[in-house]
Structures are given as C-alpha cells and as structure tokens.
Amino acid sequence: MEITVNDTSYTIDVEPEMPLLWVLRDELGITGPKYGCGIAQCGACTVHVNGYALRSCQLAVGDLGDSKVKTIEGLGAPDSLHFVQQAWIENQVAQCGYCQSGQIMQAASLLSTNPNPSDDQIDAAMSGNLCRCGTYPRIRTAVKAAAKKLQEV
Amino acid sequence: MSKMLLHKGLVVTLSLSSAIVFTVAMAADEKVEISPPAAGSVSKAQGLNAWSRIFQVASHPRCANCHTGPSDRPMWSGPSYGKPRVHGMNIQAGNSRIGAETILCSTCHTTKSDDWDNANTTKHAAPRVAMSWALAPANAHWFGRTTRQICEQLRDPETNGGRDTLEIAEHLNHDLILHWAWSPGGNREPAPYSLQEHVNDILAWGVAGTPCPEDQSGG
C-alpha cells in the first residue's frame, strides 16, 4: 500500500488495521508523533490528515486512502519553523516535551480553521491533549501568541 | 463532499469525510429488512408495547449519550462509566454538531471503513464506524427525557427530520453510528434488543398510528 507523509510517498507492507501511529514510528522512522495511550485519551500522537488534526493511534492505515499525512516534522523544522512552533519556543512551553508534538499539531489545526479563537474555543479545542507536566498555562499563552502572529501576517 | 458552514461569524470549509475515504461497506449480517406490517394489523396497545421497547433503546446510554438536545455536549453514562457525566476533555460539538468550531469529533472518533464489526475491540478507545462521528441534531433530544417527550419528538416530522416511520426505519438502516449502538465493542453494553427488532418496532409503532404513552412516568 502507498501512503503520503510530509509530501513523501512511501510503499508499505502492513496489515490494513495497523494504526497509522505505528506505521509512522516503526515502519517509516518518523518519531515526532508519540505513543501515550493508544485510546485517544492523550493526543500525543496527533498528526494532520488532509489538514485536520487526527489521533494517529486511532486511524487504521488501510482507511487512509489517498489522504495526505503531515506530522510535526512536516509542519516545520528547527531552521524553518511554523508560526505555531515559533510561538511555542518563544513562550518556552515544553517541559518534558513528550506531548508537545501533539499539542502543536492540534493548535495548528485549530488556527487553520479558526484564526482567531476565543479563550473558550481554545479551552475546547485543546482539552483533548493531555500534559502530565502541567504546561497548560503556557499552551494557552502560546496559542494566543500564534493567533496574533497570524493576524500580523 | 464539501460544504460551507456558517455560524457565529466563523467560516469553515469542511470536508465532511475530512480525513477519510468514504466507503460504506456493510457485512451481510448488518443488513436490515424493512417490511412494515399491513395497515390496520397493529393495535394501539401493541403499538404502545412497541414504543416501550423503542424507548428502552432510545434512552439507553449507547443512544442517549449523543442525543443531548440543545446542549452540544455529548454525555458519558451507562454501565462502563459509573456516575453520568458530560464527555470528558471539554468536548463541545458546537452548532455544527461535528465539532467544527473547535475540535472535530472525527479527531478521535476516526472513520473505520472496513470490517467495522471489529473496529471497536480496544477497550476504552474512541468508538468508530464507517462514517463521520457526530452528535445527533438538537431536536432529537433524548438524554434525561421522559418516554412521552421522546415519543412526541420522534413522531413529529417538525422535530424528527421530516420523516414518517418508514423513513425513520430507512434512516436506521443507513446511519452507521446507529448500527454501532448494537455492536459497540470495547466492553460497552449494547443497546437492548437488536437493530432488526428495533426497526420492526418502529414500523409496528407507525402502523399503530405512533401512539405515545399518556403518563410521563410510563414506558
């Protein structure tokens, strides 16, 4: 089967029910998306599929079809940061950092459909992403900072 | 399939199938036969009996949790949850009923197009079916409602999506989220009876003239 991740196409030979997360991590070596729970409780595995945030631990790779996958690595790299990543770094959000790939992908998805979310909308969109270190206050700040960057563009 | 949703000044272009190839593949045993009883063959009393079974289905957590009416918040209740509570993670389905304003239901409730009987074997994972997950329309308010309230809502085309009972039965046949209620997987308690029995009850209730119980505590 063929799948497209970060604009690169890959041929894989796996069971169609294998979760996209494990295809990315173990078959393709793309480790930005993290395993945290396997049941859509933590959001650490969040990627974009056709531009929308999606828990990659919940999508059977066989159901991907022609849809395009983007992971945190495809969003932006240290030398070419996406504006959400920039906001995250400037506000020093990460502690252990393990959940942040997912947090950033969720925030980027939110801002792509709703460039100026209210506080309540941020609280609604970002509460499916668990952070055990408690970086939440800075996640809030960084989402707002990213939205502001978007207004200034 | 793409459409524009307009609400609260927010413009969202949303591909409803968002991530997913939209194929509806149903195994043979999921097919439902729709054959209404002959007109006049179901008495009012039989119709009310049919309704009481329909109510048991509609008020069952597998159905009622996503029929929360004007609230855009799905519920978590039933034997696998303990005390009833709103869906965790501050989930709000919004006016779009699919979470388009903040986070799509399909972010976690992904679409499983193939072999969906086995789609929900992982305990506590987000249920998934071969279509986009969504909250029921606000009119179809079942959670915490009485048998009479639900009955009146379901028989009134103004509040049931403009359907007669035959069309309700057809809807049951096509809406795969509803199929999920009888094979929810993951140690969840299924809705009572079977999908076919439920369809039969709907049809019988229709033929009986969609009677509703007088007494709100009945059913």
Added chain:
Amino acid sequence: MGRLRTITRRTFLIGSATIAGGVVFGTYLAKRPIKNPLLSDLQEGEGAITPYVKIDANGVTLITPRADKGQGAYSMQAQLIAEELDIDPAIANLSPGMPGPAYYNGVVMEESVPFPAYDKSAMAENVRKFMHVPAKLLAMQITGGSSTVPDGFVKLRMAGAIARETLKEAAALQSGITRDQLKTEDGFVVMPDGTRLSYTELASDAASIEPVTEVELRSQSEWKYLGKPMQRIDMPAKCTGTEKYGIDVSVKGMVHAAVRANPGLGAKMESFDASIAESMRGVQKVLPVENGIAVIADNTWRAWRAVDAIDIKWAAGPYPAGTQEIFAEIEKAVNSEEHRDHRQRDDGDVTTALEEGDNFEAVYKVPYLAHAPMEPMNAIVKVTDDQCEIWTGTQIPLFVRDHAAEMTGLDKDMVFVYVQPMGGSFGHKLEDTHVLQAVEIAKAMKGTAVKLVWSREEDMTHDYLRPGAVAKGRGKVVDGKVEAFDLSVGQSGLMADWFGRLMGMNIPGPDATITTGSWDQRFAIPNYRVTGYRAPVMVPISSWRSVGASGNGFFHDSLLDELIHKADADPLAERIRLCLDDTSRKVLEKVGEISGWNGSFISENRGRGVAFCLSFGVPTAIVTEVTHTDVGIKIDRVFVVVDVGDVLDPINLEAQVFGGVIFGMAHAMNCETTFENHTAQQDNYHAFEGMRLYQVPEFEIVALSNAEKIRGIGEPGVPPSAPSLGNAIFAATGRRIRELPFNKQIDFV
C-alpha cells in the same frame, strides 16, 4: 552515541587529580579521588579537564549527568558550567556522559537527615554534609529530590572555573604572558593584544598540565546567564518533534518486544498458551520472563497484539486483594505501638493537653497513585558475549548498570548505559524493572538489540506507586488559638521497599518519608506532636513527585486549617502568627499580599483557601480561589509564593512552580490507583484523568530570595496544592473533604 570499549590512553590523558572540579566535599575514605569517567573515553587529541567538561576537535562538550525528566536539568547544568567557563551553552555540545561514580548526588541524601530544613545549626549542617559520604560511597548517581540545582550549584560552577583557568594556564605557558593578564570570552582565551586562542586548540596543552584548582567563583553580580531569564536549550527540538526520547531511539537490526507480566505484582506466571500468538504475523519468539511472558516481533504493534493473544494464568499477588483490605492494614497501624516508627516532633505535652475537654478528631486519607508519565517505560538492550549496551531514560544509571552486570555476568565496566531524555518521570524512572526485563530478553537474543516498550496498560498496572496513607488528627482550640495538634500518620515504608530493589538489601531504621512534610513544619503550637506508624509493605511502592510530603502536605495543612476554623481565626493571619521561621513567614505574608487576602469568604459560592508546606527546604504558600458552580467546583485563580534562595532562571522556576501545583491539584481532583483481585484498576488515562487545559486556573507566582541556601523547585509546589484546594472548597461550600481524590465526594467543572 559512540561505542565505548577499551581504555585507550592517549597523549593528552590527564591524571586523577583533575577530578577536583567534580568533588569538593568529603571526608576520609570518601576523599579518595574517583576515577574520571571521561578518561576511558578519550580519543586521540581529546582532553578532559574535569568530569564535566570535555574538549575535542568538535568543540566543547558540557557533561550534564543529572537526567532530564522534563524540568530543564540539562539546560540548567550546562548553564552552571558555562557561567564560569565562558562559553555560550547554546553553542556547546551537551551530553549526559557515561554514568560514573564521580557524578554522585550528595544533596539527594540530605533530605533523609533527622533535622528539619529550617534547622541551620552546626550539628544539622554537619550531618547533612556527612550524608554526602554514603552518597559517594554508594555511587548514588541519582536524579531526584529536587536536588540537581543544590547539588550542582557549586560543583558545576567549580568545574567550569577549573576548566577555564586551566585553559588560561595553557595559553599562558604557550605565550609567556601570565595567566592573570588573560581573559576568556565565548570559548576563547583572549590575549592582552586581542589575539584569540580557541579552547579547542588549547585543549591538548591544557590536558597535559596540572589543572588549576585554586579558583574563585564569580559573584552573582558578574553572572552573564544565571539569574536572568534563560532560553531552555532543548526547546526547539521539543517543539519540532526532533528531540529523541528513549522510545524514539533506533539501533541497527533491533527487534521489538512486548511484555505481559503478572498484574499481581511480584507473583509468578502459572501457565500460558501462546499458540495463537506464535502464528501471528511478524512474531519471532515467545519467551517466558520473570513473572510473565515476552513476545519478540518485527514491530511494536505486532508484538503488543501478539502478547494480547496469549492466554495466561496468573498466581495471586502477594498482598491483600483489594484496596479496602490494604487500607484496613494501614489504618490498623496508626496509633499502634507495635507499628510506631518515629516521633520527630513532640513539643509541649500533647497527652495532657488532649486528656479531657472538647477535642477535635478527624481521619484523613490519600490514595495510592501511579506516576503515569506520558512516555511509557522503555529500553533498548543489546547483549553480546563481552558487553551489554543499554539505551534508556533513567534516574538511576549506575544501578541499571550494576543490575545488568549481575544479570549478564559481565563486568560492570562492560555494561554501557546511554541515558536518554525522558518524556516525564515523576519518580517512575527511579525503578528499572523494565530495563531488566529487556536485559533478560536480550540475553536470549544474543547479538540482537531488543527494544522493549511497555504499553500504557502494562505501565500503569506495573508501577511502583505513591503509597496510600491514613492520618488520624486530633487537636484542641482554647480562647481562639490552636492549643494542641496531634497527627499520627500510617503508611508503608517506601524507602525500605525502594532501596531493597536498588541495593538488594534492607535499610534499617525509621522511614522518614512517613512524616516528611508534617513533622518538619515550624509552627508555635504549644502542644505539637507528629508520629509516624509503619504499615507493612503490601503493593510495591516508591517515590512520587515530592515523596512523603505529597501526602503529608495534605494531612498537616488540612488539620491545621480545621483547627484554625474551629478557633474562628483567619486562616492566613493565624498561620502567620503561628509561624516561627522568618523565611516561611515572609512567604505567607507575600501570598496574602498578592492574592488580596481578606478572609476565606469571597462571595456567595466563592471562597479561597491558603495552605503552606516546607518541603525540600522550600517554604511554599498557595492561595486558591474556587467557585461552586451548578456543575461543580471551578478553580479560578491560584497564587503561589516560594523561596528558593537565589533564582537561577525565573522562566523555568515559574514553569516548575505551576507545573508542580497543577500536578498536585490534578491528582487531588480525580486520580487514584485502586486494587481489585490484586490488580491495579486504573490502566490508562480514561481512568486517571488529571487536569485538562479548560480546568487550569490563572496563576500568579512570586519567588522570594530570603533563604540562605539555593534550592531546587521541581517538587515543592506539589505538597501544599491539594490542601489549598481542599481548604478553598471548604470556604466555598462548607464541606470539608478529608479524603483524596476530592471527586469521590464533589464534582469539578
């Protein structure tokens, strides 16, 4: 990650005297220099000046031996060295180095001395210093106890200064200009005429001379990095998915393993049927391991699926089957002479004070708790005939090394532990059961690297938990004042249990963690007593962020709050009146000021609670404001004041404070690990929710610098967070909840 084998002694190898940068404390036996672990790893042309600085052709590498669990320890250690070495830590290479006894943690043992943190007497200070000796002898390279900064504050700056002065001395010998005329700047020694010699080009000369150990540390006013907002070095990697945690490491030719061990912790596997698993795609081997079974497959998911398909019969766990029975044992221990462990606080005469009259009595409970860091336990192990390599995130690298050596029969020197960044820990990675499982599997797969990743369910049902505890409180109020306070805390002994696993021996004597956070508070209560009672170890237990204080903070401050309310006094004013320690009192006063405290009543259905705990030497006061809404308690605002002495990085301090408070409140709201049929019932986050973004209050945080000693801030935010929330709930609702988690009795928004 380089492969490190034979010791190649090169031209620039330097003598053991260079260790001085790493070791400044010690007495007799402990004074013997410890081998600098960098020396066995030197290649041609490399020099290692202290155990913390390595210079080679690629530049300067700062060694940061305290593991980073997410609290910025790598950054902070690098910044401490760089401050004296004069190099931009963002430009230097960072490496945790190879584990070695030179990296012993002296401070982590200080918490176990029988003196409260506020006791600065000569006796107390001497005993604390003495605790560095066993830490050194036991080679305790441990990350924990909020100790990275206090332990490294002098050591690491000394290391930087020694390296700097030695590099200058090398330049002086080359140029004939005396050292005092040379300056250093951004990785260069600068001559009076402006000529710049890079540290890299000076390294070989520097390594061949006797290091300069007579150095003076710069005063605070000269600091370039420390004391100012700093950018954490790991931030870009963590925000772009490029940080490699243990779980992300890939080793050539590795296979993937899954383990299912008995959820009855410590009990055997009686039988299994793996016929289905063996025929599943990708499965290479099914292998019984200690108390369980492993599957080796070609990817993680296939290994997990296969292990799920094995039908296993377990022996029952060697402890009571259910939570109720376990707590019955703990309750039985409280106030029983047979179980009395220690009484380190006994002011006045509690027995007489409570003999008669109107006494207050209450029972408090805290549950067992999993650590549940986001990154589950994992390790890669490769065993060959002559060596064992281990890639894992761990707080205890030397114990991992020693245990692996014992299991493989290899020399300790032939076991190499490559410590990886951790996706959280909270104390979870003070244990190495998962690593030893991987070693066991790798032994059966000799020559092939084996990557073991625990599923979330395996992780949460095989944790070494924060022990549950029960406290019986009694007290008396006379004329509006707290006259007597008597707290009896029952808990299993976690230090003995943990040390037993690490050291293979029992440690004798009392277990201070039973009352840490209770007995060592400093209040002027005339009759004031705290007693620890030790229940037997039932389910295995370990350290959990803030250790003993995590439960005692709740016990001590809840009882105090109840007595103050009974006395009809103001909760904040009365704590201030009772507080005997200046630094602590100022913290309380400050939290009153920033929160605009004017009593615990705010308005109808709104209230505020204050709580205080001195833990890890850091007095921490929290005021929490809540609203009792139709759908439950909403935490509105939280004010926190701490005193850590000098603040090295205000940005990271703030993050650790709100992180600690959120961690403490999250578990107090809705987390517990309960047992049925000997098995932990909460096996994933659906049943162990913690706090979500929408529940997070606004924070205001102030750090005072009145304390004399510098302290770590990873943990002190945790202990007072639960009681401040409980006290606030009482203020808003009139309901006093004495058992955690609160959501068993009240809903949260």
